[in-house]
Amino acid sequence: MNEASVPIDEQVLRTDVVIVGAGPVGLFAAFEAGVIGLSCHIVDALEEVGGQCIELYPDKPIFDIPAVPVCTARQLIDRLMEQCKPFAPPIHLGHRVMRVERDDETQRWRVTTDLGAVFDAAAVLLSAGNGAFVPQRVGLPEAPALEGRHVHYAVRKRAMFADQRVVVAGGGDSALDWALALCGQAKHVTLVHRRDAFRAAEATVQEVKRAVASGQMDLVIGTIATLNTLGDTLQSIDVKMLGGGVTIEADHLIALYGLVADLGPIAQWGLDVRVGRVAVDTSYYETSVPGIFAVGDIATYPNKQKLILSGFHEASLALRKAYAYAFPDKKRVHVHSSYDAQLSERILGAPAAREAAHS
Numbered sequence: 001m002n003e004a005s006v007p008i009d010e011q012v013l014r015t016d017v018v019i020v021g022a023g024p025v026g027l028f029a030a031f032e033a034g035v036i037g038l039s040c041h042i043v044d045a046l047e048e049v050g051g052q053c054i055e056l057y058p059d060k061p062i063f064d065i066p067a068v069p070v071c072t073a074r075q076l077i078d079r080l081m082e083q084c085k086p087f088a089p090p091i092h093l094g095h096r097v098m099r100v101e102r103d104d105e106t107q108r109w110r111v112t113t114d115l116g117a118v119f120d121a122a123a124v125l126l127s128a129g130n131g132a133f134v135p136q137r138v139g140l141p142e143a144p145a146l147e148g149r150h151v152h153y154a155v156r157k158r159a160m161f162a163d164q165r166v167v168v169a170g171g172g173d174s175a176l177d178w179a180l181a182l183c184g185q186a187k188h189v190t191l192v193h194r195r196d197a198f199r200a201a202e203a204t205v206q207e208v209k210r211a212v213a214s215g216q217m218d219l220v221i222g223t224i225a226t227l228n229t230l231g232d233t234l235q236s237i238d239v240k241m242l243g244g245g246v247t248i249e250a251d252h253l254i255a256l257y258g259l260v261a262d263l264g265p266i267a268q269w270g271l272d273v274r275v276g277r278v279a280v281d282t283s284y285y286e287t288s289v290p291g292i293f294a295v296g297d298i299a300t301y302p303n304k305q306k307l308i309l310s311g312f313h314e315a316s317l318a319l320r321k322a323y324a325y326a327f328p329d330k331k332r333v334h335v336h337s338s339y340d341a342q343l344s345e346r347i348l349g350a351p352a353a354r355e356a357a358h359s
């Protein structure tokens with residue numbers, strides 16, 4: 001488990017807000033929730049926080065974050081993690097939120113993940129970007145029935161490949177790294193990639209080339225065409241190549257083609273979904289279902305700009321309304337952060353906060 005992730009050992013976790021998505025907008029929302037006085041839990045399907053910033057462009061520079069002339073996407077996520085740290089929001093990684101259901105008696109939300117975690121929340125903030133990132137699957141009709149036994153989209157227990165004939169498919173860092181890692185353990189490893197160029201670190205590509213040259217693994221340039229089975233057991237894999245083909249004997253196929261975004265279960269929650277986005281009222285970025293908010297890339301409204309800074313603003317407003325759901329009998333009085341003594345103490349610590357107040 002990623003070190004940012006908090007294990008869940010209670011049956012139902014009660015909180016003011018469940019934040020679905022730990023991209024930049026979800027992380028900033030956790031900070032804002034703390035500032036406003038709301039407790040929250042963050043849930044993300046990935047094993048790492050950061051959403052698109054980390055999955056798609058971690059080392060690219062970003063120039064349009066206010067007061068940050070330039071930082072890489074990874075640095076932005078590190079800073080957002082640091083910013084929300086004083087509130088220690090529990091982050092649950094590797095959990096995909098599947099269901100969001102209204103409890104008519106309590107007027108609260110029951111949020112359930114694919115791993116069985118259950119949250120009881122006054123409000124739900126969707127900062128789910130383009131939906132959860134899921135592995136791109138093998139597009140062959142015989143693949144689904146073999147999933148988990150012979151066809152894999154991640155290596156969870158490498159011991160299961162010991163002394164087995166393994167085909168690793170893909171041309172990115174994960175595919176090359178796993179092909180190399182399994183070399184000493186598997187009976188035989190074949191790396192299959194559709195072209196003779198890789199999207200991986202140069203040092204890894206060179207290592208693969210050395211392993212192929214020394215006979216530690218095979219490299220086949222082609223496309224996987226058929227998974228041949230005997231009963232429900234994988235026997236071999238046909239690979240279509242330029243001007244021909246080859247059949248590779250195999251017990252396992254590990255397909256590491258990268259991730260694709262999928263709105264998935266969110267589309268079934270009764271929200272107003274328009275072309276893969278959730279429509280919101282811009283007063284508070286509330287969806288058509290009161291108590292569920294949508295912010296960041298997943299939200300749509302006239303003139304929506306898919307920018308990180310738009311998501312920050314949306315989250316800030318949405319949480320102000322979420323406060324009313326969590327504390328219907330309290331009126332929240334806004335205090336600028338620069339004059340918020342409690343916030344100052346939380347972030348700077350008591351002596352530093354006192355000093356700041358008197359300077």
Ligand SMILES: Cc1cc2nc3c(=O)[nH]c(=O)nc-3n(C[C@H](O)[C@H](O)[C@H](O)COP(=O)(O)OP(=O)(O)OC[C@H]3O[C@@H](n4cnc5c(N)ncnc54)[C@H](O)[C@@H]3O)c2cc1C
Nearest residue numbers: 021023025044045051052096097128129131132296297308
């Ligand atoms: C190459 C590239 C460059 C960019 N450059 C810039 C830039 O310079 N400036 C800028 O402002 N913007 C830029 N953007 C856009 C910016 O990255 C997005 O606007 C931003 O990431 C949106 O943040 P988010 O938190 O709304 O969603 P995301 O970053 O997409 O995060 C959403 C998270 O929600 C999770 N999730 C979804 N569904 C579920 C579920 N059911 N259960 C659990 N978790 C779920 C996903 O796994 C994901 O981690 C760029 C985008 C790309 C692709």
